[in-house]
Amino acid sequence: MTEIIKDIDIIEENHQEASMVCETIKVSQETNTGQRRKLYIESYGCQMNFSDSEIVSSIMKKNGFDTTSDFNKADVIFLNTCSIREKAEQTVRNRLSQFNTLKGRKPSLMVGVLGCMAERLKEKLLDQEKIVDLVAGPDAYRDLPNLVDEVDSGRKAVNTFLSREETYADISPVRLNSNGVTAFISIMRGCDNMCSFCVVPFTRGRERSRDPYSIVNEAQTLFDQGYREVTLLGQNVDSYKWSPNTSLKGKAQIEKAGESNVVRFSQLLEMVARVHPDLRVRFSTSHPKDITDDVLYTMRKYENICKYIHLPVQSGNSRVLNLMNRTYSREWYLQKVDSIKSILGDACGISSDMIAGFCSETEEEHQDTLSLMEYVKYDFSYMFFYSERPGTLAAKKFKDDVPLEIKKRRLNEIITRQREHSLMRNQLDLNKVHKVLIEGKSKRSADYLQGRNSANKVVLFPRESYMKGQYVNVWVEECTAATLKGRVVEG
Numbered sequence: 031m032t033e034i035i036k037d038i039d040i041i042e043e044n045h046q047e048a049s050m051v052c053e054t055i056k057v058s059q060e061t062n063t064g065q066r067r068k069l070y071i072e073s074y075g076c077q078m079n080f081s082d083s084e085i086v087s088s089i090m091k092k093n094g095f096d097t098t099s100d101f102n103k104a105d106v107i108f109l110n111t112c113s114i115r116e117k118a119e120q121t122v123r124n125r126l127s128q129f130n131t132l133k134g135r136k137p138s139l140m141v142g143v144l145g146c147m148a149e150r151l152k153e154k155l156l157d158q159e160k161i162v163d164l165v166a167g168p169d170a171y172r173d174l175p176n177l178v179d180e181v182d183s184g185r186k187a188v189n190t191f192l193s194r195e196e197t198y199a200d201i202s203p204v205r206l207n208s209n210g211v212t213a214f215i216s217i218m219r220g221c222d223n224m225c226s227f228c229v230v231p232f233t234r235g236r237e238r239s240r241d242p243y244s245i246v247n248e249a250q251t252l253f254d255q256g257y258r259e260v261t262l263l264g265q266n267v268d269s270y271k272w273s274p275n276t277s278l279k280g281k282a283q284i285e286k287a288g289e290s291n292v293v294r295f296s297q298l299l300e301m302v303a304r305v306h307p308d309l310r311v312r313f314s315t316s317h318p319k320d321i322t323d324d325v326l327y328t329m330r331k332y333e334n335i336c337k338y339i340h341l342p343v344q345s346g347n348s349r350v351l352n353l354m355n356r357t358y359s360r361e362w363y364l365q366k367v368d369s370i371k372s373i374l375g376d377a378c379g380i381s382s383d384m385i386a387g388f389c390s391e392t393e394e395e396h397q398d399t400l401s402l403m404e405y406v407k408y409d410f411s412y413m414f415f416y417s418e419r420p421g422t423l424a425a426k427k428f429k430d431d432v433p434l435e436i437k438k439r440r441l442n443e444i445i446t447r448q449r450e451h452s453l454m455r456n457q458l459d460l461n462k463v464h465k466v467l468i469e470g471k472s473k474r475s476a477d478y479l480q481g482r483n484s485a486n487k488v489v490l491f492p493r494e495s496y497m498k499g500q501y502v503n504v505w506v507e508e509c510t511a512a513t514l515k516g517r518v519v520e521g
C-alpha cells in the first residue's frame with residue numbers, strides 16, 4: 031500500500047467531511063421530479079467542489095435533468111474535477127477512460143468535465159481525452175444549459191471564463207449527499223493568495239465574497255428544513271469581506287464603500303450564529319495570516335459556533351514557509367495557536383494540512399515540522415507529499431529536488447506523529463460529557479449512532495431510540511485515534 035493511500039485511509043477513518051482537501055469521491059443521489067433526462071455527477075477534490083456540484087444540479091434541474099446515482103442510467107455524465115495534486119488529475123483520467131467503454135455501448139451519452147481540471151486544461155481536454163464533449167470551469171456553470179444544447183446539436187462545447195463577481199448567490203443548491211442534518215454553504219470563491227505550490231488561484235480565479243444576506247437566508251432555510259449544522263466554506267474564509275456597493279468590483283469596491291458598510295468574517299459568523307441557537311456553525315478554511323482575535327472572541331461568545339479551527343500550517347520551518355509564500359513564520363503561527371488556546375481554551379480542536387518534501391526542504395527543516403506538531407498537538411491533519419503543479423510559482427522558480435522516497439519517508443513520519451497526537455488528544459476527552467449532534471447510523475455498526483462534538487470529533491454511542499438531528503450528551507468512555515465512544519447521559 032502506498033503512503034498516499036494510507037493518507038486517504040486516515041481521512042476516511044475520521045469522517046472529516048468538512049475538509050477542503052478530502053480526496054474521496056462523491057456521487058449524485060437519485061432525484062425523481064419527473065424531468066426528461068438524467069444527470070450523473072461525480073465530484074472530486076475539496077468540499078467547495080462538492081458544494082459546486084449542488085449548484086450544478088440545481089441549474090440542470092431547471093433545464094430538464096433529474097440526478098441519478100447510477101451512471102448506466104445517465105444521459106449526461108459530469109466529472110467535477112480537482113487539480114490540486116498530480117494524482118487527483120490521474121484519477122479523473124482513469125475514470126474518463128472507463129466511461130469511454132460505456133460511451134462505446136451508448137453513443138448518445140454526453141460526458142462533461144467541470145471544475146479545476148477543466149479550468150486548468152481548457153480545450154486541451156477535448157484533444158487529450160477524446161471522449162469529452164463539454165468543458166466548463168468553476169465560474170461557467172450558469173452557461174451549462176447552453177453548453178449542453180451545443181453538444182446536443184453536434185458540437186463540442188467549452189466555457190472556462192473566470193469571473194470577478196460570480197458567487198451563485200441566488201441559486202438554491204440541490205443537496206446531493208445530504209444526511210439532512212449537516213450542510214455546507216459557500217461564502218466566497220477564488221483565492222488571492224499565491225502560495226507557491228498551489229494551483230487554486232489559477233483554477234478558481236480572484237477572491238470574491240457572497241452577499242451576507244443570501245448566506246443568512248440559506249442558513250435559515252436549512253434550519254427550517256431540519257438541518258442543525260452549517261459549515262461556511264471558502265479557500266480563505268477569514269478574508270471574507272463584502273460591501274453593499276455592487277457597482278464597483280472586487281477589492282476596489284471594498285475600499286470605496288468605506289469600512290462602516292463592510293461585512294467581515296467575524297460579523298458574518300455572528301449573523302449566522304444568530305439564525306438559531308440550535309444551529310451549529312462551522313467554517314473552513316482559515317489562513318493563519320488572516321484569522322483575527324475578533325473571530326476567536328465571536329466563537330467564544332456563541333455556544334453554537336463550534337470550537338474547532340482548521341489552520342493549515344504546511345511546514346514548521348520559516349525558510350520553507352517563505353519559499354511557499356505563506357506570508358507567516360513558524361513563530362507567527364505558534365503565536366496564533368497560543369491565542370486560540372488562551373481565548374478558546376485547550377478543548378478547542380485544531381487541525382492542519384502538511385506538505386512533506388517541498389522544494390529544497392532539508393532533513394532539519396523536516397524535523398522543524400515534527401517539532402511544531404509536537405508543540406501544537408493537532409487533533410487531526412491532512413498530510414501530503416509535495417506534488418509539483420504546472421504553472422505555479424514553485425514550478426517556475428524552484429526545483430522539485432527532494433527524491434520521492436525521501437518525500438514518502440518524511441510523510442510517513444508526519445503521519446505516525448499525527449496518529450500519536452490524535453490519540454493523545456482523544457484521551458483527554460475521556461470521562462467527560464460531550465454535546466453531540468447526531469448525524470446518523472454509525473458506519474461500522476447498526477446498533478450505534480454517530481455524531482460530532484463541538485471540536486469536530488466523531489462520537490459513537492448505542493442507538494436506543496435517538497434520532498438524527500437531535501442533540502445528546504454523551505459520556506465518553508473509550509477512544510481510538512479516530513473516534514470517541516460512550517453512552518448518552520442526562521443533561
Ligand code: SAH
Binds near residue numbers: 227266384385
Ligand atoms: N486554502 C487552503 C488549502 C486548499 S488546498 C489553505 O490555504 O489552507 C488544500 C491543501 O492541499 C493545502 O493546504 C496543501 O496542504 C495541499 N496542497 C496544495 N497544493 C499542493 C501540492 N502542490 N502538493 C501537495 N499538497 C498540496
Ligand code: SF4
Binds near residue numbers: 223229231265266
Ligand atoms: Fe492555495 Fe494558498 Fe489559496 Fe490555500 S491560501 S487555496 S493553499 S493559494
Ligand code: F3S
Binds near residue numbers: 050078146
Ligand atoms: Fe478544490 Fe481541488 Fe480545485 S482542492 S479548489 S477542487 S484544485
